[in-house]
Amino acid sequence: MFRFTKQTEYAILSLQYIAKNSNRLVSVREISEELEIPFQFTSKILQQLIKSDIVESRQGVKGGYKLVKEAKDILITDIMEIFDPNSLQPNCIDIINGTICKRSGRCNLQKTVFKIKNEVEKVLKDYSIEKSMKD
Amino acid sequence: MFRFTKQTEYAILSLQYIAKNSNRLVSVREISEELEIPFQFTSKILQQLIKSDIVESRQGVKGGYKLVKEAKDILITDIMEIFDPNSLQPNCIDIINGTICKRSGRCNLQKTVFKIKNEVEKVLKDYSIEKSMKD
DNA sequence: ATAAAATACGATTAAAATAATCGCATATAT
């Protein structure tokens, strides 16, 4: 499938929202309600974004999230890699399981598949959170 | 996920193999063994390719498959559309269920998503079965 | 005729990936 997973898409939407309100901390509750994303799911996604140093949070009353990096420095591909590390890699390689396709080496499709990967990647690398907000 | 489904990939491999042996009918058994694709799965895939007028078959002893269209006229995207009709479409639209995303209309990502779709599609439309065999 | 070698195809099952929730812990402002 050549589409974003929901996690990836929800992450992008959340980051857009946080970026738009960068003067304050934004709570999960607010993001969840504004964007109609399940609360716990939103929460889990943001926590993963902390681990990747894209956002940071403060707990407690008036807590919430804010960006660590500037919106222009967060690429769509960064988010894809966090939530779906295989997605930018062809089937020949399985990053998650550390396996390679048994046809590798005698496969007449592999070169094409990597060419396509490189060209598609080039397209995607051109989009940041900031750029997506200006579109 | 930005990768081919197995059905799509197996279909491409099978078509390459049939194209390479275009002087005769090729049996599912042979394709299945040569490419290490489960027999019944290969069979099912080829039957779907008949419905899309990409191959034709003859039953019985010495039966098998051959191409209807020339390898240069079969695009990778044609195959993707057969086995995964949503794959070239962003999440905003669900072709299979005929639904649209509830955020549509007030979504700050949609334009970007369609731009990316168009650019990626342009890349993919450049690849045919024939081209993939020459790579 | 009939046996063997093939495809045809709907139905079903299995496996994997993705989405979502639960429950409890911890931090903080008032």
Add this chain to the structure above:
DNA sequence: ATATATGCGATTATTTTAATCGTATTTTAT
């Protein structure tokens, strides 16, 4: 203290994808 937040591992549910089953039909060769 209390209410309002995040933190996080574990679990469950759902959906998608992969694969198989069983039976019918067609065709060739003997």
